[in-house]
Amino acid sequence: MAVVWDGRTDEEKLQELLRLGEQTQLDFKAELDLRDRKHELDFVKDAVAMANRPPGGYILIGITDDGDLPSTPWRVKNPQMFDGATLRDKIGKYIEADIEVVSQIHTLKGSDVVVVAIFSTRSGLPVPMMSMGQYNKPNGKGRMKTKTVFRPGEIFIRDGAGNVPVRYRDWPSVLAQHDHQLKEAATSDVNSLMSKLADAIGDGGKVNVPLEPFLADDTVSSAIRANIRQGNRAELKIFLQNTREEIVLAEEKIKPLVRLVGVGCEAMLADDYDLAIKTIETMYDAFSSIAKSPSAVAATIVAAYLFGAAAVRSGCWELIPELVLRPFQRTPAHPRYSSWIRYGQIEASAHNQYPFSSHPVDKVDHDEADDNGTMISEGLSWARNYPLLRPDVLHDFGLHNNTTRKTDTLLNSLCQFDFLYAWLVNASARRQGGGGAYAASSAFKHWRTLPIIERTITNGEMRAKLFPASREKEIAQALRSTYSHAEKVSNREKYFTGWEPLPTWIADFIDHLADGTNTSGQQPRNSSRAPLHQTGSNVVELETLRAKN
Numbered sequence: 001m002a003v004v005w006d007g008r009t010d011e012e013k014l015q016e017l018l019r020l021g022e023q024t025q026l027d028f029k030a031e032l033d034l035r036d037r038k039h040e041l042d043f044v045k046d047a048v049a050m051a052n053r054p055p056g057g058y059i060l061i062g063i064t065d066d067g068d069l070p071s072t073p074w075r076v077k078n079p080q081m082f083d084g085a086t087l088r089d090k091i092g093k094y095i096e097a098d099i100e101v102v103s104q105i106h107t108l109k110g111s112d113v114v115v116v117a118i119f120s121t122r123s124g125l126p127v128p129m130m131s132m133g134q135y136n137k138p139n140g141k142g143r144m145k146t147k148t149v150f151r152p153g154e155i156f157i158r159d160g161a162g163n164v165p166v167r168y169r170d171w172p173s174v175l176a177q178h179d180h181q182l183k184e185a186a187t188s189d190v191n192s193l194m195s196k197l198a199d200a201i202g203d204g205g206k207v208n209v210p211l212e213p214f215l216a217d218d219t220v221s222s223a224i225r226a227n228i229r230q231g232n233r234a235e236l237k238i239f240l241q242n243t244r245e246e247i248v249l250a251e252e253k254i255k256p257l258v259r260l261v262g263v264g265c266e267a268m269l270a271d272d273y274d275l276a277i278k279t280i281e282t283m284y285d286a287f288s289s290i291a292k293s294p295s296a297v298a299a300t301i302v303a304a305y306l307f308g309a310a311a312v313r314s315g316c317w318e319l320i321p322e323l324v325l326r327p328f329q330r331t332p333a334h335p336r337y338s339s340w341i342r343y344g345q346i347e348a349s350a351h352n353q354y355p356f357s358s359h360p361v362d363k364v365d366h367d368e369a370d371d372n373g374t375m376i377s378e379g380l381s382w383a384r385n386y387p388l389l390r391p392d393v394l395h396d397f398g399l400h401n402n403t404t405r406k407t408d409t410l411l412n413s414l415c416q417f418d419f420l421y422a423w424l425v426n427a428s429a430r431r432q433g434g435g436g437a438y439a440a441s442s443a444f445k446h447w448r449t450l451p452i453i454e455r456t457i458t459n460g461e462m463r464a465k466l467f468p469a470s471r472e473k474e475i476a477q478a479l480r481s482t483y484s485h486a487e488k489v490s491n492r493e494k495y496f497t498g499w500e501p502l503p504t505w506i507a508d509f510i511d512h513l514a515d516g517t518n519t520s521g522q523q524p525r526n527s528s529r530a531p532l533h534q535t536g537s538n539v540v541e542l543e544t545l546r547a548k549n
Contacts, residue, residue: 001352004374005055006381009104009115012444015496016377017058017115018067022161025050025057031074032061032114034081037135040090041149047091047118048127049156049163051099054120054177057158062113069495073111082114094150097127108495124178126166128155211239213246217388220259224266228275236263236275240282247286253296254382257303260286262388264307268314269391276316280323283307287340291330294351298375301344305379306389308417309410312452313392317465320417324424339425342437345375373443376414383410408448415441416452419482420466427470427478442486446499449486453479457506476513 003017003025022028027046033039043059050057061082062074076082088101100119105112121127129150139145150156155166157174166174211223227235240263246256264279283304290296304323311319328340337343383389393409418441425437441449456463457479467475483502490498501507 001374003058004377004381005057006377006384007056007102007117007119008377008380009102009117011106011496012373013377014060014106014113014115015493016374016443017060018063018495021067022065024053024158024160027057027059027158027161028063028065028067029059029061030064030070034090038137038147038149041133041135043087044091044094044133045150045156045163046158047087047099047101047116048095048129049158050118051120052126052155052157052166052174054124054174056117056119059116059118060113061116062111069109069111069113073109076105076112076114079105082116084116087116093131094133095127095130097121097123097125099127120177124175124181126155126157126174128153211235213242217258217262217386221262221266221388221391224263225270228266228270228272237278239263240278244282244286247296247300248289253290253299257283257299258382258386258388261303261307261310262386262391265310265389265391268310268316268319273316273319276319277322280307280319280326284326284340287344288328291328291343291347294348294353297344298348298353301341301348302375302379302382304341304344305375305414305417306382308421309379309383309413310390310392312413312417312420313409315462317462318468320420320466321424321468324421325428338428339421339437341421342425345440348375373415373418373440376411376418376440376444379414380411383414411444412448412451415444415448419449419486420452420456422482422486423475423478424466426482427467427474429478430471430474431469437482438489439482439486442489442499446487446490450503453483453502453506457509472513476510480510480514 001020003020003023005025006013017026020026027050029043032043034043046059050059062070064070080086082103082105084101084103087103088099091099091101099121102117102119104115106115107113129152131152133149133151134146135149136144137147156163157166157170159170211220211227215223224236224239240260243256243260243263247253247260250256260279260283264276267273267275267279283300287297287300290300308320308323311317311323324339324341326340327336327338328343329336330343337346383393387394390410419439422437422439429436439449456466463475470478483499487499487501490496492498502510
């Protein structure tokens with residue numbers, strides 16, 4: 001499984017990386033003493049080689065080559081030595097370019113682990129070594145021998161778990177980011193003009209703002225907004241049709257999927273329900289045509305998550321069941337799934353795209369039940385790289401500075417949509433058949449997901465939009481099973497603390513609705529509680545129940 005690059009260095013990212021082995025974007029070091037000349041030069045070479053493979057990679061210090069903690073705990077004696085700015089300065093002594101470094105120290109089982117994120121250069125150009133990297137070592141004959149790690153002018157790249165000099169066959173991938181920037185620059189004047197034109201169009205007479213494939217994402221976003229304001233349904237319909245064809249036919253799926261989700265995001269912000277539904281239908285239709293390709297399936301499911309996360313952030317609750325509860329059966333000979341998203345996750349997992357398990361955690365071996373959040377991290381990576389996916393979240397993510405990155409809004413909304421997806425599928429089992437969806441957000445902290453559970457429980461109007469055809473008992477039972485599975489999965493991690501149990505006031509309410517029992521040993525506080533879909537007294541009673549716990 002490949003590393004998902006998103007620049008994060010938090011505990012959840014460390015947990016994700018420890019599931020993987022060393023590879024092009026991931027390097028393990030059992031220890032690192034930057035006062036030692038050899039250690040310093042080896043680290044510099046590793047970091048520069050990793051930066052030369054856009055978008056960058058991770059170095060985990062304090063982890064053995066096998067991906068485990070060392071038998072003797074390794075401790076950081078001077079945390080300042082592993083600060084991102086300090087590491088950047090160490091690297092900067094040997095190169096001319098500025099390579100961004102972000103780091104964070106964690107402690108697992110009494111042993112320190114430093115997560116170091118190495119970013120590629122903004123220019124996208126590979127970085128040669130500027131000076132000689134040498135150290136002295138004993139030669140066994142009472143003398144010192146000079147060992148050369150790198151020389152001026154050498155360009156190294158990561159290849160698997162090691163570093164190699166750049167080869168002729170490597171140049172296309174090494175220069176891919178730079179080539180993309182050149183293409184963007186070549187059309188910048190046209191894009192700027194089109195963007196200004198789109199922004200200048202008011203609410204007066206209708207003017208068609210063309211949505212052309214060559215336009216940059218920022219310009220596409222402005223053009224979509226202008227066409228929505230002008231009510232140019234034909235232009236938007238044609239754009240959706242063309243985007244659907246590109247998803248099906250193009251080898252690279254990410255760009256058209258990003259633009260498709262971008263239409264949906266702008267539609268939600270403009271309260272254009274019909275256009276948002278049309279976007280969902282286009283995505284589902286494209287998915288049906290590419291279901292034989294595991295990589296295309298995986299990419300489309302990431303796009304669906306990004307649409308769902310935007311719906312969570314904008315409060316478009318009625319769109320979430322429209323997105324999730326679309327059954328899928330690839331052929332009459334294949335199983336029928338109550339949600340196309342669940343089919344996509346299982347198909348992607350079967351082909352090692354994203355490791356999801358389709359089985360309960362207590363019925364499979366540890367290695368098989370791998371419901372981790374790699375796909376959620378991939379969604380976050382897309383959102384960071386493509387502003388079209390987050391027109392409502394415009395802050396700087398700090399990818400090129402060493403300040404704390406504000407990723408919670410995006411990551412939390414992805415986790416919350418993920419839990420809602422599983423909850424909806426499980427609650428609809430009576431009508432749709434199937435069920436058995438599991439929350440990949442179990443790979444992240446439970447506090448990222450808990451707010452959406454509390455909001456759904458305490459807001460009857462929101463709940464009615466999310467579960468328009470489910471009985472209150474089904475909603476409660478589905479919440480209990482979905483959360484219970486996520487809690488079990490999260491608590492099997494080797495080095496990390498998993499999800500905490502649901503707050504007592506929620507657990508009491510679930511038990512009372514699901515089977516009339518109370519796991520806390522107390523009698524239900526209000527046996528005449530209003531129906532789950534009632535929007536008035538129900539909220540008051542739940543708030544009172546929460547206050548008593």
